[in-house]
Amino acid sequence: MKTLSLTQVRVNLAAWLKKAAAGQDIGILFEDKLIASRPVEVHSADYALREYELTPTQHVISHL
Numbered sequence: 165m166k167t168l169s170l171t172q173v174r175v176n177l178a179a180w181l182k183k184a185a186a187g188q189d190i191g192i193l194f195e196d197k198l199i200a201s202r203p204v205e206v207h208s209a210d211y212a213l214r215e216y217e218l219t220p221t222q223h224v225i226s227h228l
Contacts, residue, residue: 165189167198 166188173180173192180201184190190201213219 165191165200167191167193169193 166183168180168190170192180190184201185203187203192199192201
């Protein structure tokens with residue numbers, strides 16, 4: 165994993181995001197934590213659950 169400071173990331177954010185999107189693990193040091201940057205798949209059902217803070221039961225009922 166390539167580990168970067170927040171300052172290093174700010175210099176060329178697009179380049180680091182491209183590397184992360186290509187599969188390279190990128191870690192960003194923020195305060196006392198290491199934040200991993202990697203691609204994730206988002207499914208529309210997952211988005212609705214998180215965005216609107218629905219429970220899985222509420223989500224299923226809304227589709228009936």
